[in-house]
Amino acid sequence: MRDTYANAQPMSAPWWSRALFYQVYPRSFYDSNGDGLGDLDGVTAKLDYLKALGVDAIWLNPVMVSPMADHGYDVADPRDVDPMFGGIEALDRLTDAAHAAGIKVTMDLVPNHTSSAHPWFQAALAAGPGSEERDRYIFRDGTGPGGVRPPNNWVSIFGGPAWTRVVEADGSPGQWYLHLFDAAQPDLNWDNPEVFDDLEKTLRFWLKRGIDGFRIDVAHGMAKPPGLPDMEVIKGEVLLADMDDDPRFNNDGVHDIHRQIRRVFNDYPDAVAIGEVWVYDNEQFARYVRPDELHLGFNFRLLRAKFDADDIRGAIANSMEAAELVDATPTWTLANHDVDREPTRYGDGAVGLARARAMMMAMLALPGAVFVYNGEELGLPNVELPDEALRDPVWERSGRTRRGRDAARVPVPWQGDGPPFGFSDNPDTWLPLPADWAALTVEKQINDPASMLSFYRTAIELRRDRSEFDGKSIEWLDSPSDTLAFRRSGGLVCVLNAGTRTIPLPVGEVLLASAELIDGKLPPDTAAWLV
Numbered sequence: 001m002r003d004t005y006a007n008a009q010p011m012s013a014p015w016w017s018r019a020l021f022y023q024v025y026p027r028s029f030y031d032s033n034g035d036g037l038g039d040l041d042g043v044t045a046k047l048d049y050l051k052a053l054g055v056d057a058i059w060l061n062p063v064m065v066s067p068m069a070d071h072g073y074d075v076a077d078p079r080d081v082d083p084m085f086g087g088i089e090a091l092d093r094l095t096d097a098a099h100a101a102g103i104k105v106t107m108d109l110v111p112n113h114t115s116s117a118h119p120w121f122q123a124a125l126a127a128g129p130g131s132e133e134r135d136r137y138i139f140r141d142g143t144g145p146g147g148v149r150p151p152n153n154w155v156s157i158f159g160g161p162a163w164t165r166v167v168e169a170d171g172s173p174g175q176w177y178l179h180l181f182d183a184a185q186p187d188l189n190w191d192n193p194e195v196f197d198d199l200e201k202t203l204r205f206w207l208k209r210g211i212d213g214f215r216i217d218v219a220h221g222m223a224k225p226p227g228l229p230d231m232e233v234i235k236g237e238v239l240l241a242d243m244d245d246d247p248r249f250n251n252d253g254v255h256d257i258h259r260q261i262r263r264v265f266n267d268y269p270d271a272v273a274i275g276e277v278w279v280y281d282n283e284q285f286a287r288y289v290r291p292d293e294l295h296l297g298f299n300f301r302l303l304r305a306k307f308d309a310d311d312i313r314g315a316i317a318n319s320m321e322a323a324e325l326v327d328a329t330p331t332w333t334l335a336n337h338d339v340d341r342e343p344t345r346y347g348d349g350a351v352g353l354a355r356a357r358a359m360m361m362a363m364l365a366l367p368g369a370v371f372v373y374n375g376e377e378l379g380l381p382n383v384e385l386p387d388e389a390l391r392d393p394v395w396e397r398s399g400r401t402r403r404g405r406d407a408a409r410v411p412v413p414w415q416g417d418g419p420p421f422g423f424s425d426n427p428d429t430w431l432p433l434p435a436d437w438a439a440l441t442v443e444k445q446i447n448d449p450a451s452m453l454s455f456y457r458t459a460i461e462l463r464r465d466r467s468e469f470d471g472k473s474i475e476w477l478d479s480p481s482d483t484l485a486f487r488r489s490g491g492l493v494c495v496l497n498a499g500t501r502t503i504p505l506p507v508g509e510v511l512l513a514s515a516e517l518i519d520g521k522l523p524p525d526t527a528a529w530l531v
Contacts, residue, residue: 015104016213016272016295017329019056020460021371025337026063026085027071028411028431029374031424033086038411038423040081040090044097049442053377054460057104059215059274061337063091064110067117069184070393072108073217074115078202095210106272107206109214111199111257112221113185121186125166129175136194137186138178138224150176153230154248157181159398162248178228180221180248182393190222190253196260203261207268216261219275219288219297223253250279258293265295272296274331282322289328296331296369299323303334307346307355307525309498313476313484316366320474323368330368334359335376341408344382351525353379357455357514358496358527364463365486365494365529367472372456375412378440379452382407389432406431415443459512466511468492468531477506483522496527506530 030042040063050058062072063085072082081088098105114121120136127133129141140151142165150163157180164183168174178187188195203214225247232245258275265273275297279285288297299322301315323330334342334356346355356379363370385406392404410431413421419433420426421441438444445451463469471489479485482499485506492511497503502521508530510517515526522528 014272014295015056015270016369018367019104019369020054020463021057021059021106021369022050022053022055023059023061023336023371023373025061025374025409028409028423030412030414031426031429034425035084036420036424036426036429037084039084040086040094044090044094047094047097047101047103050103051101053457054464055103055372057106057212058098059106059371060108062108062110067115067184069115070182071391073110074113074117074182074185075110076115076117076119078110078114078198079205092209099210104212105210106213106215106274107211108217109202110217111188112218113179113181113187116184116186124177126169128168134175135192136189138189138228139175140178140228142176146173147175148173151178152228153233154178154180154228155231156397158394159402178224180218182397184393187224188222190224190257196257199261200264203264204267207264207271212270213265213272213274213295215274215276216294217276218249219258219294220250220254220277220279221248222257223251224248225251250284255287255293258288262292262294274298280318282318282325285322286325286328289323290326296329298331298333298371300333302332302363303336303339307359307498309482309484309496312359312362312496312498316362316474316486317476320366330366331371332363332366332368333371333373334363335373335408336371337373337409338405339408341373341380341382342376343379344407348381352381353452354515354525355498357452358498358525360456361459361512361514361527361529362484362494362496364459365469365488365492366474367488375410377453377456378412378442378445380410380412380437380440383410383431383434385410385431391431410434413437413441415441455514462512462529466492466531468511479503491531493530494527495522495530497522497524500524 024043027038029038030046031038032041032045063081064075065077065080065082066072066074081091095105123133124137141147143149150161154162156162162180163176165176166174179185180187229247231247265271272295275288275294277288277297288294299319301319305311305315319330342356343352346352390406392406394402394404411423411429411433415422417438420429421433445453468491473489474486477485480503483497483503485495487493502518502523505522511529511531513528
């Protein structure tokens with residue numbers, strides 16, 4: 001035995017410290033009104049399903065008023081719900097029903113940018129250079145003769161330049177504005193105190209309304225470096241911030257912003273702030289989850305790990321060490337709306353599905369909070385969509401060279417033998433469901449003890465009810481090459497076989513395995529829990 005990692009928690013740990021969050025991508029979850037698009041009343045209609053699955057909280061992707069250039073991450077009114085999702089009354093109905101079922105509700109918060117349709121940005125365009133209205137965003141004069149070139153060489157995460165030039169009120173070519181994402185998502189100037197004042201209004205509006213917290217989008221991106229220096233030229237995909245010394249992200253000023261946000265949360269002690277933090281240096285990551293900043297921060301090392309024992313172990317060890325530096329709670333996930341689904345990432349087909357089951361067991365065996373993405377519990381893979389079906393702005397901004405994230409956002413199949421599988425009464429759904437998902441519907445899986453859904457429900461129940469999942473630390477156990485094994489301080493042992501041969505299991509009772517054992521041994525692409 002070696003390498004023990006512990007994460008301290010107060011005597012009375014907050015609800016989120018070991019919660020299982022279920023990420024709902026609302027437009028793809030369930031359509032209650034037959035328009036082909038999921039909505040909030042659709043989520044309410046499926047609360048019994050979520051309760052039976054064993055979730056503690058829901059995370060809703062953006063439902064605020066938006067032109068939907070980036071499916072809601074371009075917010076035009078942060079203190080209202082878009083009519084396409086049912087309006088604010090539908091969110092109130094969902095919150096009340098979820099709370100009655102013992103489920104918390106958290107929402108996406110988008111503080112890095114607004115929609116170009118936001119009244120602030122429209123006022124900035126009208127007001128002109130040097131105005132107070134423009135100072136809420138990042139406008140700059142261009143470079144070169146007549147300002148014809150962008151202010152620096154930054155590129156957009158979605159492809160193309162991160163700057164767009166505006167036409168001034170007199171019709172002349174004007175200043176440029178920064179947008180790290182789509183041109184319809186202008187970045188806010190967080191050096192302007194008006195920006196936080198408005199965010200505080202948004203936070204208090206929703207927290208007073210009963211929302212239990214927020215997942216903060218691009219939580220490492222709001223603060224920009226002084227002078228906006230050029231960045232290293234990037235070759236290839238830049239969808240995830242993954243560069244050392246990238247000036248667009250992880251600037252020191254972002255921590256002052258999170259401290260301001262945390263002071264608001266201190267007035268609502270049961271609420272949780274969760275950061276999307278694409279930062280991989282442990283000490284840099286740990287700064288985001290210090291006691292006066294975020295409660296939780298997504299550490300994406302496990303999500304990014306290949307199905308390789310050393311890679312998986314390294315991801316777990318690094319994530320535990322990063323959290324331990326500041327006595328924070330680790331946060332785990334294998335999927336979300338921005339990345340390929342696990343069965344596809346891990347090899348496709350039966351192999352990918354088997355590995356996804358094994359990885360899920362490894363994740364659920366770890367201390368801390370866990371996030372599951374809708375459809376993950378059904379074993380949904382990516383979908384090969386036709387070009388004409390693609391909706392992600394990445395497709396167009398990249399010159400149709402990158403297909404974007406739609407393949408992982410296809411609606412959930414609920415029942416029936418053909419599309420749209422009960423997701424909607426309307427066959428014209430916002431993204432098409434594939435005909436070969438007939439075997440993956442909730443209806444087909446829910447009473448099948450061998451299904452992915454039944455497996456998830458069993459694993460989540462064990463995690464919730466068994467004392468062996470208690471404790472805040474793990475210790476690594478010796479195991480054969482191409483495998484890993486660890487013990488929770490509560491007594492649970494998790495073994496994962498990423499090799500090509502069956503391996504003997506440690507002494508103990510097998511609580512659950514992701515596939516049948518072979519003569520008492522663990523086959524490849526399989527995990528087991530023992531007590």
